[in-house]
Amino acid sequence: MFNRILVTGGAGFIGSNFIRYVLINFPESFIVNLDLLTYAGSLENIKDLPSQKNYHFVEGDIRDEELVKNLLREHGLNTIVHFAAESHVDRSILGPRAFVQTNIIGTFSLLEAARKVWLDEKKLGDGEVRFHHISTDEVYGTLAPNDSAFEETTPYAPNSPYAASKASSDLLVRSYMHTYGLPTTLTNCTNNYGPYQFPEKLVPLMIMNALEGKDLPIYGDGRQIRDWLYVEDHCTAIWQVLQEGRTGESYCIGGNNQPTNLEIVDTLCAILDELHPNADGKPYALQKKLVTDRPGHDRRYAMKIDKIKNELGWQPKYTLKDGLLKTVQWYLAQKNWIEAIRKEKNYQSWVEKNYTNRTEAEK
Numbered sequence: 001m002f003n004r005i006l007v008t009g010g011a012g013f014i015g016s017n018f019i020r021y022v023l024i025n026f027p028e029s030f031i032v033n034l035d036l037l038t039y040a041g042s043l044e045n046i047k048d049l050p051s052q053k054n055y056h057f058v059e060g061d062i063r064d065e066e067l068v069k070n071l072l073r074e075h076g077l078n079t080i081v082h083f084a085a086e087s088h089v090d091r092s093i094l095g096p097r098a099f100v101q102t103n104i105i106g107t108f109s110l111l112e113a114a115r116k117v118w119l120d121e122k123k124l125g126d127g128e129v130r131f132h133h134i135s136t137d138e139v140y141g142t143l144a145p146n147d148s149a150f151e152e153t154t155p156y157a158p159n160s161p162y163a164a165s166k167a168s169s170d171l172l173v174r175s176y177m178h179t180y181g182l183p184t185t186l187t188n189c190t191n192n193y194g195p196y197q198f199p200e201k202l203v204p205l206m207i208m209n210a211l212e213g214k215d216l217p218i219y220g221d222g223r224q225i226r227d228w229l230y231v232e233d234h235c236t237a238i239w240q241v242l243q244e245g246r247t248g249e250s251y252c253i254g255g256n257n258q259p260t261n262l263e264i265v266d267t268l269c270a271i272l273d274e275l276h277p278n279a280d281g282k283p284y285a286l287q288k289k290l291v292t293d294r295p296g297h298d299r300r301y302a303m304k305i306d307k308i309k310n311e312l313g314w315q316p317k318y319t320l321k322d323g324l325l326k327t328v329q330w331y332l333a334q335k336n337w338i339e340a341i342r343k344e345k346n347y348q349s350w351v352e353k354n355y356t357n358r359t360e361a362e363k
């Protein structure tokens with residue numbers, strides 16, 4: 001079983017959900033969480049883990065190859081689940097260098113550590129070790145309205161510096177499997193939402209701005225389409241691919257839905273109207289504001305999940321409506337987490353950088 005795991009980026013959104021999921025459901029596992037605690041990672045996200053006995057946190061950089069090699073040796077780890085990344089498209093537009101450094105150089109460095117310790121030193125092979133790489137649907141580019149959904153064989157065509165850096169890391173992983181025989185698996189997933197997501201991303205940003213009486217900034221015409229997946233469903237998919245997926249293969253993961261951004265924001269507003277109505281009785285949707293679009297904004301993503309469904313029997317458990325309801329409920333109950341994260345991470349300066357110069361778009 002692949003259950004002595006180095007999780008990278010486990011203090012971030014999906015990584016912290018994954019660690020919690022594994023420690024609750026597979027308590028015989030042992031996890032070392034390596035995280036640099038950038039603006040996106042916080043100890044607040046991993047404060048309430050169920051067990052500290054089979055969990056160890058290390059603050060450090062995935063680019064530190066010696067550190068990673070020592071962690072693999074010292075803890076006898078047989079698995080890497082690699083989440084650590086710069087993950088926000090808007091930040092990649094305003095500052096692409098960090099994306100090349102972390103997503104490309106960082107992944108390269110991890111692959112080197114795994115190759116040297118697992119293959120060269122310990123002579124381990126398929127069935128004994130596994131490097132699982134977490135990637136995104138954004139590597140496939142954008143779809144026109146009638147194009148068929150992305151699938152594992154869709155050619156890569158990344159459009160943002162973020163997507164290009166993830167595509168590069170995917171290709172490095174592929175090359176280590178083909179050239180050195182490193183046992184790898186890879187998953188390309190659609191937009192996640194749920195607990196512990198940093199409030200720079202659409203869903204938590206809209207919930208928090210709505211509650212604070214601020215504008216809800218919708219890029220362009222708001223008719224871009226994403227496929228949304230509740231984060232717990234992503235965690236179950238990763239675990240299944242890790243344990244049962246075929247070595248060297250990639251698997252597409254998605255939520256089987258196609259809402260526009262406007263529909264997502266309207267749904268969130270309707271849930272908030274119900275659970276936490278504005279004191280003056282005004283619907284939250286009145287706070288929506290169309291603003292200047294994201295440069296190079298991908299119009300539509302959609303994912304075929306036939307391969308993971310047919311081979312491994314995975315499919316999402318949560319509908320979009322249920323997942324968004326659970327998410328709003330979580331953020332309403334987490335005022336302390338929100339305040340701590342904002343203070344710790346200098347959140348306001350990002351808001352000013354990204355939103356101040358976005359004028360209202362023409363309707």
Ligand code: NAD
Nearest residue numbers: 009011012013014036037038040041061062084085087192
């Ligand atoms: P996130 O931004 O919330 O967290 C990233 C984590 O990585 C943070 O804890 C950060 O401190 C850590 N990190 C960054 N640089 C590091 C370094 N050099 N060394 C060690 N740790 C470092 O990201 P997320 O949204 O949880 O995404 C996790 C992964 O999933 C990423 O690889 C992302 O590309 C991928 N992904 C995300 C989504 C999504 O919707 N969020 C969808 C598909 C794929």
Ligand code: DAU
Nearest residue numbers: 087088089136137138190191200201202217218219224261
């Ligand atoms: O598709 C998977 C990807 O989903 C992941 O690989 C990325 O790590 C993750 O950040 C996410 O990327 P997106 O760019 O799709 O997510 P974001 O939440 O930033 O934006 C979702 C949509 O909402 C997108 O069309 C842009 C739009 N948007 C976003 C923000 C932050 C707005 O209209 N207004 C906003 O203020």
